[in-house]
Amino acid sequence: xxxxxxxxxxxxxxxxxxxxxxxxxxxxxxxxxxxxxxxxxxxxxxxxxxxxxxxxxxxxxxxxxxxxxxxxxxxxxxxxxxxxxxxxxxxxxxxxxxxxxxxxxxxxxxxxxxxxxxxxxxxxxxxxxxxxxxxxxxxxxxxxxxxxxxxxxxxxxxxxxxxxxxxxxxxxxxxxxxxxxxxxxxxxxxxxxxxxxxxxxxxxxxxxxxxxxxxxxxxxxxxxxxxxxxxxxxxxxxxxxxxxxxxxxxxxxxxxxxxxxxxxxxxxxxxxxxxxxxxxxxxxxxxxxxxxxxxxxxxxxxxxxxxxxxxx
Amino acid sequence: xxxxxxxxxxxxxxxxxxxxxxxxxxxxxxxxxxxxxxxxxxxxxxxxxxxxxxxxxxxxxxxxxxxxxxxxxxxxxxxxxxxxxxxxxxxxxxxxxxxxxxxxxxxxxxxxxxxxxxxxxxxxxxxxxxxxxxxxxxxxxxxxxxxxxxxxxxxxxxxxxxxxxxxxxxxxxxxxxxxxxxxxxxxxxxxxxxxxxxxxxxxxxxxxxxxxxxxxxxxxxxxxxxxxxxxxxxxxxxxxxxxxxxxxxxxxxxxxxxxxxxxxxxxxxxxxxxxxxxxxxxxxxxxxxxxxxxxxxxxxxxxxxxxxxxxxxxxxxxxxxxxxxxxxxxxxxxxxxxxxxxxxx
Numbered sequence: 001x002x003x004x005x006x007x008x009x010x011x012x013x014x015x016x017x018x019x020x021x022x023x024x025x026x027x028x029x030x031x032x033x034x035x036x037x038x039x040x041x042x043x044x045x046x047x048x049x050x051x052x053x054x055x056x057x058x059x060x061x062x063x064x065x066x067x068x069x070x071x072x073x074x075x076x077x078x079x080x081x082x083x084x085x086x087x088x089x090x091x092x093x094x095x096x097x098x099x100x101x102x103x104x105x106x107x108x109x110x111x112x113x114x115x116x117x118x119x120x121x122x123x124x125x126x127x128x129x130x131x132x133x134x135x136x137x138x139x140x141x142x143x144x145x146x147x148x149x150x151x152x153x154x155x156x157x158x159x160x161x162x163x164x165x166x167x168x169x170x171x172x173x174x175x176x177x178x179x180x181x182x183x184x185x186x187x188x189x190x191x192x193x194x195x196x197x198x199x200x201x202x203x204x205x206x207x208x209x210x211x212x213x214x215x216x217x218x219x220x221x222x223x224x225x226x227x228x229x230x231x232x233x234x235x236x237x238x239x240x241x242x243x244x245x246x247x248x249x250x251x252x253x254x255x256x257x258x259x260x261x262x263x264x265x266x267x268x269x270x271x272x273x274x275x276x277x278x279x280x281x282x283x284x285x286x287x288x289x290x291x292x293x294x295x296x297x298x299x300x301x302x303x304x305x306x307x308x309x310x311x312x
Numbered sequence: 313x314x315x316x317x318x319x320x321x322x323x324x325x326x327x328x329x330x331x332x333x334x335x336x337x338x339x340x341x342x343x344x345x346x347x348x349x350x351x352x353x354x355x356x357x358x359x360x361x362x363x364x365x366x367x368x369x370x371x372x373x374x375x376x377x378x379x380x381x382x383x384x385x386x387x388x389x390x391x392x393x394x395x396x397x398x399x400x401x402x403x404x405x406x407x408x409x410x411x412x413x414x415x416x417x418x419x420x421x422x423x424x425x426x427x428x429x430x431x432x433x434x435x436x437x438x439x440x441x442x443x444x445x446x447x448x449x450x451x452x453x454x455x456x457x458x459x460x461x462x463x464x465x466x467x468x469x470x471x472x473x474x475x476x477x478x479x480x481x482x483x484x485x486x487x488x489x490x491x492x493x494x495x496x497x498x499x500x501x502x503x504x505x506x507x508x509x510x511x512x513x514x515x516x517x518x519x520x521x522x523x524x525x526x527x528x529x530x531x532x533x534x535x536x537x538x539x540x541x542x543x544x545x546x547x548x549x550x551x552x553x554x555x556x557x558x559x560x561x562x563x564x565x566x567x568x569x570x571x572x573x574x575x576x577x578x579x580x581x582x583x584x585x586x587x588x589x590x591x592x593x594x595x596x597x598x599x600x601x602x603x604x605x606x607x608x609x610x611x612x613x614x615x616x617x618x619x620x621x622x623x624x625x626x627x628x629x630x631x632x633x634x635x636x637x638x639x640x641x642x643x644x645x646x647x648x649x650x651x652x653x654x655x656x657x
Contacts, residue, residue, distance in 0.1 A: 041454075043454065047639070083643065087643060087646055087647060090650075091646060091647050091649075091650035091651075092650065093646035093647065093649065093650060094646065096393045096395075096454055097597060097642060097645075097646050098642070098643065098646055100395075100590075100593055100594070100642065101594070101638075101639045101640075101641075101642030101643045101646070102639065102643075103639070104590075104594065104635045104636075104638045104639035104642065105635070105636055105639025105640060105643070106639070107632070107635050107639075108632045108633060108634065108635025108636035108637070108638070108639060109341075109632075109635075109636050109639075110632075111630060111632030111635070112341075112345075112630050112632045112633050112636055113345070115630040115632070116345040116346075116347075116629075116630070117345075119628075120628075227632070232462065235458050238455065238458075239455055239458070239459060242452070242455055276470045276473075276474060278466040278467070278469050278470035278473075279466070279470065281462075281466045282462070282463050282466045282467070285459040285460075285462045285463050286459075286463065288455070288459050289445075289451075289455075289456055289459050289460075292445075292451045292452065292455060292456060293445065293449060293451055301452075
């Protein structure tokens with residue numbers, strides 16, 4: 001009887017942690033879905049997330065308001081994505097190069113600013129981060145209640161955004177235009193769709209969500225900023241988009257998979273099981289490569305992904 | 313046979329504009345946080361070039377940067393975006409450590425040559441996989457090489473925490489120290505500088521000859537410029553991409569071999585970010601994907617990194633400033649390319 005109870009607590013804890021771990025990945029990946037569906041790959045997500053994490057932290061630290069922090073992180077994300085837009089859309093430069101540049105810039109700048117503002121301290125400055133809000137009634141459901149409805153507000157926001165993204169992409173005129181621009185910009189242009197505008201708008205969505213994903217790390221997961229705290233989550237988010245074949249729901253399930261493995265390996269590590277946890281950590285990356293292999297032949301990627309559009 | 317010719321203006325002016333532009337924006341940034349930029353740059357320069365230590369240390373940093381950026385040069389010239397040098401370096405360090413430890417000093421002077429060979433092959437193998445996926449199934453190589461960096465990192469972490477851990481390391485994630493005959497000889501006594509820099513320079517020369525003086529190099533560049541046209545001209549696109557990736561991975565592998573045989577002397581559980589595998593990308597681009605330019609750019613960035621470390625020690629300005637400069641430089645680089653192209657059109 002008591003053993004059964006422990007198992008249930010363990011499983012609930014595991015899935016609940018998986019969702020928390022999946023949230024920043026899902027947020028950043030949702031953003032990337034928009035930009036990639038319009039034909040632009042932004043490899044700078046990692047850098048944007050770092051700047052978002054820093055600005056979210058700074059905003060909250062200096063004003064005491066989480067909202068200010070979150071808004072600042074979204075703002076810096078939009079600004080950085082627009083730089084990517086200027087360079088890849090206006091200057092028609094290589095998207096890989098520009099993305100890598102944004103990554104280095106965000107990594108360097110966030111570390112630099114943080115050090116210049118706070119100096120070297122023995123105890124890092126902290127803020128009061130997002131609290132867990134249990135949704136009345138729903139959170140009392142057995143199993144699912146604790147797993148799904150016992151989180152901070154950004155997790156709920158992520159759930160809503162997955163749903164909204166799917167509606168916007170597949171059920172609205174705007175979504176149709178995005179996909180048209182990504183599939184065949186020339187044809188879209190001929191039909192009167194402003195290719196550049198759509199791409200800039202998608203990049204703004206992308207940057208804002210990546211910034212928010214960063215703020216999740218510094219305001220919900222840790223309540224502090226650490227140099228390089230994204231630990232490659234920005235790149236993983238891009239992989240998840242490929243895993244999810246540019247579809248919000250599938251991408252969300254990819255984020256969940258990565259979040260689940262992360263939560264599982266943390267538990268296995270503390271419990272000291274026989275399997276080396278590193279192999280578990282490798283698994284999502286191997287699955288992503290295999291998925292890419294499956295996707296590649298069917299050409300499900302937006303046809304103009306990574307190709308600058310030149311209006312004639 | 314020359315299929316692209318860069319004039320003086322593009323090959324020298326663009327990197328210069330990028331460097332100056334990045335430094336100016338960076339100065340504004342420094343001013344904004346209340347640091348005199350001239351003071352910062354001065355302490356950076358004197359830190360890197362003001363002492364024998366600084367100069368030899370700059371060479372130590374420039375060497376893997378040179379090999380990685382040569383690796384990028386070969387891949388990027390073929391329009392294959394190999395972001396996987398980090399993973400290719402890691403695999404090479406694993407294989408080199410394993411083989412040299414297994415053979416030991418019995419190998420004599422041949423051991424170092426063998427280390428180079430297996431380092432090259434290890435990196436080449438890790439790059440061959442994404443190369444094959446790209447050439448055969450058109451799988452995006454950026455994502456695959458990135459994923460393989462993580463896989464390599466976890467593999468390394470497993471090995472140095474497990475089978476390859478030194479039993480005498482008190483549980484620290486370190487491998488045993490490599491046998492003496494696998495270590496690269498020192499160039500300057502009492503410094504960390506090692507003969508790896510000569511290997512790297514030789515590779516720069518070989519890369520130049522390969523890319524511009526052999527048919528294979530011509531195929532690689534032709535595929536990079538326009539795969540359809542290359543295909544129509546009878547060039548084997550599939551083979552060119554695979555070979556470019558193998559060579560690119562091999563060069564990155566050599567960078568790993570030089571780090572383990574010249575600097576660290578054993579396998580460490582290195583963190584992923586901050587590795588040369590990524591930092592070599594801007595170096596290759598600032599060097600205009602040309603071996604000579606890449607040599608100069610590596611020296612420049614090697615100096616910059618060492619200077620930044622010294623600057624952090626003396627002034628407290630964090631080293632991460634260099635990544636800002638690198639990022640800004642890349643942004644200026646691609647932007648000024650557009651502007652000069654437009655100016656001529």
